[in-house]
Amino acid sequence: MTQKPIAVLGGGNGGHMMAVDLSARGYQVHLYEHPKFEGSFKPTLIKGAIEVSGIGPCGTFPIHQISMDMGKTLNNVDWIHVVIPANGHDLFFREMIPHLREGQKVVIWAGDFGTLRLRKMLIEQNKNHGIAIIETNTFSCAKVEKSNEYFVG
Numbered sequence: 001m002t003q004k005p006i007a008v009l010g011g012g013n014g015g016h017m018m019a020v021d022l023s024a025r026g027y028q029v030h031l032y033e034h035p036k037f038e039g040s041f042k043p044t045l046i047k048g049a050i051e052v053s054g055i056g057p058c059g060t061f062p063i064h065q066i067s068m069d070m071g072k073t074l075n076n077v078d079w080i081h082v083v084i085p086a087n088g089h090d091l092f093f094r095e096m097i098p099h100l101r102e103g104q105k106v107v108i109w110a111g112d113f114g115t116l117r118l119r120k121m122l123i124e125q126n127k128n129h130g131i132a133i134i135e136t137n138t139f140s141c142a143k144v145e146k147s148n149e150y151f152v153g
Helices: 013-024 035-047 070-074 086-099 114-124
Strands: 006-009 029-032 049-052 059-062 065-067 079-082 105-108 132-135 141-144 149-152
Touching (some): 006 013, 006 070, 013 049, 029 070, 035 049, 079 086, 086 114, 114 132
Parallel strands (some): 006 029, 029 065, 079 105, 105 132
Antiparallel strands (some): 049 059
């Protein structure tokens, strides 16, 4: 059985690196950025891949799907990683909620109480059943000593 793709919402540095990390590990990644940020995201959208240099995994990493269409991004995914600053949560949550379905898991990276905000918005829209929301308190990069690889997590 093949694994379902994993969604990464947010086209900033954190979202790009999470997409690279997951892609390098063999996952199919759906990377999404809100249309409001098209200007800074356009090079990734056009290329269909992310180029990485410096420390960690370097090279060009093809991403399975890169989109500014939330419905397309969340189609057939069970795990959704929201990798954006807290001041962008409402914007992304409003786009995301109509496309959420029972059984999905939403991880909010550097949550800043994003779980509470998302749960409130889900209740207000009567979509609070069967969707798990997980929050982290930081977004970090760690080095795996034996393999000399870097990963997000």
